[in-house]
Amino acid sequence: MSEQGVAGLVRNRVYLGEARYGGSVKKDAHEAIVPRALWQRCQGKRLPSARTGRLTEKFLLQGVALCASCSGAMYLSGSGTRNRSPYYMCRQRHCTNHAFAKAAALxxxxxxxxxEAITGLNYDGERVGPGLSDEAYRAATFVARPGAADSxxxxxxxxxxxxxxxxxxYLSDTTLRRTLGxxxxxxxxxxxxxxxNKAEADLAEARESSSGSWDLVGxxxxxxxxxxxxxxWLERMVRSVVVSRGREPLSRRCEVELR
Structure with missing residues (x-):
């Protein structure tokens, strides 16, 4: 069926329970097939879906960011023009408090x-936490690269x-100092x-070239x-990003859970 044919089917008001006989219309002729709100949402010109559009190839959190009100996934929207920056927004119909956030800011x-979680340092380089243990750090910054050898x-x-x-x-032999002077x-x-010191430096270099480091990731x-x-990489690091609706800073209405 052609695109126009499908559009004609979608516009058919029989889905609302109406029956047409020539020029006459009988409302509530039968039970509505779909809710009116759903039928109305299907009318009009549809914009390309942000799930596969160019916005998804610029921003990173679609499918990861969740609405705090309904736990539904937030999707990208907005044209990216000067007057309408791209943003993430909850689109769940049953949600009563849709969360939103500017995409670049989130x-x-x-x-x-x-x-901050990995290094223990904030954006300004100030110490704000302990950072990860050595084992967790290596796991978090691991980057598989051709030619890397864990041996x-x-x-x-x-x-x-x-x-x-x-x-x-050498240090434990107390006689050496007297013998050698x-x-x-x-x-x-x-x-x-x-x-x-040389062995420590060699180990650090081997770990960086084989298993990555925060500097390498950067x-x-x-x-x-x-x-x-x-x-x-981001989805390997982050389990979820939960955003609450509001105009407060993201630091007050966004919770980031790492894996």
Whole structure:
């Protein structure tokens, strides 16, 4: 059936319970097939759906942001013109208090919240929390990249463990200072410490190149990743973003839950 044919079917008032006989119309001739509100929503020119339109390829939280009133998903809307910035909005018909937020502002708030949770630092670089543990940090900033080898991490961890053991063993031998003299003893200690420092640096480099780091995520975000990569990473980090209706700052009406 053609598009015009489908449009004609949608406009048919038989769905409202009306019956037409020539030029006459009998209302309530039978039970309405659909509610009037639904029939009216189906009339008029439909705009392209934001679920697959260009807005979804610019912003990141469609399907993640939820309305605090009804727990329904919030969808992108708005033309993006100067007078009408894109925004997320709850479109659930049964909702009595539809949440909304400017798309750019909500995306920025959520990304800042992720950074604060990971690093313990706010947007201005001030310490506001402990950040993640080492294990959670590595999991949160993991970025799979071609050529990455976790075996390099294992080798670097073993080298660091051996370097620390050598330093500890040297320091625990109380006879060496008397045997070598203070100058030679301190020089040897400095050499052992330098080896430990080098092993720590090698391990940090191996972890960054193989399993990622917050700095690496930032570089990829700004220089290599497109919308799909950014969306995938964000959804791996965030379980939900719950937004309440209101004009207060997002910090007062938005809750970000990380995975």
């Amino acid at each position: 995306d920025a708030y959520v990304l800042n919240s992720i950074e 390099n991490i294992e080798e670097s961890e073993l080298a660091l463990e051996e370097a620390r053991a050598d330093l500890e063993g 203070a100058k030679r003893y301190n020089t040897a200690v400095a050499d052992y410490v330098a080896i430990v 570089r990829l975000w700004n220089t290599e990743w497109g919308w799909a990569e950014r969306k995938e």
